[in-house]
Amino acid sequence: MSEQTGPAPLDDQHSPDQHAEPGEEGREHQPGGGVTLADVLLAIEELWPESLAEAWDAVGLVTGRPAQPVRRILFCVDPVLEVIEEAAEQEVDLIVAHHPLLLRGVTSVAANTPKGRAVHRLIESGIALVSVHTNGDSAVGGVSDVLADALGLDGVGPLTQAANGLPEEGIGRVGDLAEITSLGDLAERLFAILPAVAGGVRVSGDRDGLVRRVAVCGGAGDSLFDAVRAAAADVYVTADLRHHPASEARESSPDGRPYLIDVSHFASEWLWLPAGAAALDNVLTDQGHSLDIRVSSINTDPWDFILTPSEG
Numbered sequence: 403m404s405e406q407t408g409p410a411p412l413d414d415q416h417s418p419d420q421h422a423e424p425g426e427e428g429r430e431h432q433p434g435g436g437v438t439l440a441d442v443l444l445a446i447e448e449l450w451p452e453s454l455a456e457a458w459d460a461v462g463l464v465t466g467r468p469a470q471p472v473r474r475i476l477f478c479v480d481p482v483l484e485v486i487e488e489a490a491e492q493e494v495d496l497i498v499a500h501h502p503l504l505l506r507g508v509t510s511v512a513a514n515t516p517k518g519r520a521v522h523r524l525i526e527s528g529i530a531l532v533s534v535h536t537n538g539d540s541a542v543g544g545v546s547d548v549l550a551d552a553l554g555l556d557g558v559g560p561l562t563q564a565a566n567g568l569p570e571e572g573i574g575r576v577g578d579l580a581e582i583t584s585l586g587d588l589a590e591r592l593f594a595i596l597p598a599v600a601g602g603v604r605v606s607g608d609r610d611g612l613v614r615r616v617a618v619c620g621g622a623g624d625s626l627f628d629a630v631r632a633a634a635a636d637v638y639v640t641a642d643l644r645h646h647p648a649s650e651a652r653e654s655s656p657d658g659r660p661y662l663i664d665v666s667h668f669a670s671e672w673l674w675l676p677a678g679a680a681a682l683d684n685v686l687t688d689q690g691h692s693l694d695i696r697v698s699s700i701n702t703d704p705w706d707f708i709l710t711p712s713e714g
């Protein structure tokens with residue numbers, strides 16, 4: 403988790419809080435003027451409705467009082483203690499985390515457990531926490547949409563359609579590159595787009611093989627192979643690919659397709675943070691609110707270094 407391996411901080415182009423710059427102080431609403439957590443939760447629901455979350459998921463508000471004021475928001479992938487400390491230092495009022503802090507049932511949040519420490523730190527610091535997880539994956543502008551956009555895919559649709567959503571909503575995305583490219587070049591493009599992490603980018607397939615139709619799924623996507631094959635994708639970009647699903651996918655494809663590109667789970671979802679922050683800022687700005695919305699600068703990928711044979 404050294405600073406060198408952390409994702410680059412937001413550049414000006416991505417900064418969603420530019421309306422708070424000097425020169426616009428004449429706006430009717432000063433930063434945080436009367437905005438409550440309940441107001442922000444409504445904006446979050448508009449963008450990433452909870453009805454789009456998978457049945458097993460735990461999305462929504464984890465800590466916080468709906469009536470508490472919100473001036474500063476921090477987006478992160480993992481609401482780990484280091485990120486909560488970052489939020490406390492920056493006097494953040496609300497953390498929007500992709501991963502749930504509490505996914506499974508708990509019977510204690512005692513501060514001598516990691517989850518309990520996080521809950522205590524949040525409440526003691528007056529920080530609200532909301533999880534936007536599979537609802538954020540499924541929605542338009544969600545995690546896989548952002549990945550598809552970053553690769554410049556056209557004609558993008560979901561890999562599996564949402565049960566309670568619009569036709570364009572669902573888990574994963576598939577679309578076409580503007581130009582046929584080699585598997586190696588596509589992997590290099592991904593490597594350049596994603597934040598730097600120790601594990602890098604792993605590829606299964608012919609480096610010079612040509613690809614055009616690309617399936618993507620931010621986060622762990624090895625349950626979607628049937629949908630990837632049904633979509634006739636040349637290559638599947640996802641994270642956390644395990645040995646057996648990957649090996650079986652290779653065995654079942656006569657021409658090696660879909661090729662596989664396995665990226666860091668954290669990195670694949672991190673791309674959504676600046677996009678999600680900007681989307682939330684747009685909704686709140688349209689409502690006349692002006693908040694300071696930031697992206698965590700902490701790399702929460704759990705891996706720190708890797709040993710590989712050098713390329714011959």
Ligand SMILES: [Zn+2]
Pocket residue numbers: 501620621622667671
């Ligand atoms: Zn994830």
